[in-house]
Amino acid sequence: MANILVTGGAGYIGSHTCVELLNAGHDVVVLDNLSNSSVESLNRVQELTHKSLTFVEGDIRDGKTLDQLFGLYQIDAVIHFAGLKAVGESQQIPLTYFDHNIAGSISLVQAMQRAEVFKLVFSSSATVYDEANSSPLNESMPTGMPSNNYGYTKLIVEQLLEKTSQADVRWSIALLRYFNPVGAHKSGRIGEDPQGIPNNLMPYVTQVAVGRRDKLSIYGNDYDTVDGTGVRDYIHVVDLANAHLCALNNRLEQHGCRAWNIGTGNGSSVLEVKDAFEKVNAVAVAFEFAPRREGDVATSFADNARAVAELGWKPQYQLEDMLADSWNWQKQNPIGYKS
Numbered sequence: 001m002a003n004i005l006v007t008g009g010a011g012y013i014g015s016h017t018c019v020e021l022l023n024a025g026h027d028v029v030v031l032d033n034l035s036n037s038s039v040e041s042l043n044r045v046q047e048l049t050h051k052s053l054t055f056v057e058g059d060i061r062d063g064k065t066l067d068q069l070f071g072l073y074q075i076d077a078v079i080h081f082a083g084l085k086a087v088g089e090s091q092q093i094p095l096t097y098f099d100h101n102i103a104g105s106i107s108l109v110q111a112m113q114r115a116e117v118f119k120l121v122f123s124s125s126a127t128v129y130d131e132a133n134s135s136p137l138n139e140s141m142p143t144g145m146p147s148n149n150y151g152y153t154k155l156i157v158e159q160l161l162e163k164t165s166q167a168d169v170r171w172s173i174a175l176l177r178y179f180n181p182v183g184a185h186k187s188g189r190i191g192e193d194p195q196g197i198p199n200n201l202m203p204y205v206t207q208v209a210v211g212r213r214d215k216l217s218i219y220g221n222d223y224d225t226v227d228g229t230g231v232r233d234y235i236h237v238v239d240l241a242n243a244h245l246c247a248l249n250n251r252l253e254q255h256g257c258r259a260w261n262i263g264t265g266n267g268s269s270v271l272e273v274k275d276a277f278e279k280v281n282a283v284a285v286a287f288e289f290a291p292r293r294e295g296d297v298a299t300s301f302a303d304n305a306r307a308v309a310e311l312g313w314k315p316q317y318q319l320e321d322m323l324a325d326s327w328n329w330q331k332q333n334p335i336g337y338k339s
């Protein structure tokens, strides 16, 4: 069992990963500045697992906080979620994104080096793949210049971690390229709680269903897909959380830097997701077709064979489970953690 630092652990994916880490018997220290989350998620993580974790409120860009943290706790490995993730916002305030996501990651890696902690799992994204690749996307395909500044920060951090590991063989780094995380813990006690108008499909759908928004705008119905709407690879957040545990085990044994796709390998269109959500949950989702959203691709889904073969990871949940669990969370927490 290991002592794991989870940066951004109060957030959506981080909180679900904390549950799985605690359940597996690991000790957990969370570092989060709460800029996009609240401590309530961590209270609920502890309530669900009947275990306690250590919470440090602080910023990954603050080297002193990191040195103190690494000095106080015997950290074995780091799972690095902390960062900003709103694609549209990243176009308006690029420097803020570069600061949190790129400078923040450098600050963390420097502090890890000072503390001689060399095991790291990094939250990357399928957005790093070159748009010219066709799905299923595999890890040998070339990366490209992402169409937005958020995606750019993920690509840069992947590259700087790769170069860092090449320069010092003690590093052992996993780059997890997430596809589209959705769903929530079965209990409905933790889930996705976006601030303001959701950017992503699933929280928008659940907020329409619960009456917080009028209708879903479906961005484009003239793509070259099964029904003209965009196709994505939705992955249950609990499966995604477990991928971090598998990657951690792999990295505790192996050196170097390696990327893995974390998706189910199945693509679903926006209309398929909306229709299945209505059917599984017996609730209506009003919608309209709207123009395509800038920067969107028609289709993106994973070839997950490398993760299955090398990490011993396999997704357990189907789309129906994801939609039921997202709705269960939203119904129980109509205004998120504030309710």
Ligand code: NAD
Residues within 6 Å of the ligand: 007, 008, 009, 010, 011, 012, 013, 014, 031, 032, 033, 034, 035, 036, 037, 058, 059, 060, 061, 080, 081, 082, 083, 084, 085, 100, 104, 123, 124, 125, 126, 178, 179, 180, 181, 200
């Ligand atoms: P989230 O916003 O719920 O969680 C991120 C957490 O990091 C928040 O709790 C926030 O308060 C914290 N944070 C932000 N900047 C910080 C800083 N400078 N110092 C300390 N804490 C900071 O987001 P999430 O959906 O859980 O995403 C987690 C990670 O996964 C992010 O790096 C994100 O870019 C990446 N990712 C997410 C998706 C997705 O669709 N959700 C897809 C691909 C990759």
Ligand code: UFG
Residues within 6 Å of the ligand: 085, 125, 126, 127, 151, 178, 179, 180, 199, 200, 201, 202, 204, 216, 217, 218, 219, 220, 229, 230, 231, 232, 270, 293, 296, 300
């Ligand atoms: N969509 C709508 N209406 C909405 C929101 C989304 O029709 O209100 C559509 C999009 O056009 C797209 C699909 O639903 O076809 C999924 O969109 P999301 O915004 O949920 O997800 P993206 O695939 O655009 O982006 C996600 C993450 C990024 C990550 C990327 C990697 O948000 O962080 O996957 O592929 F980089």
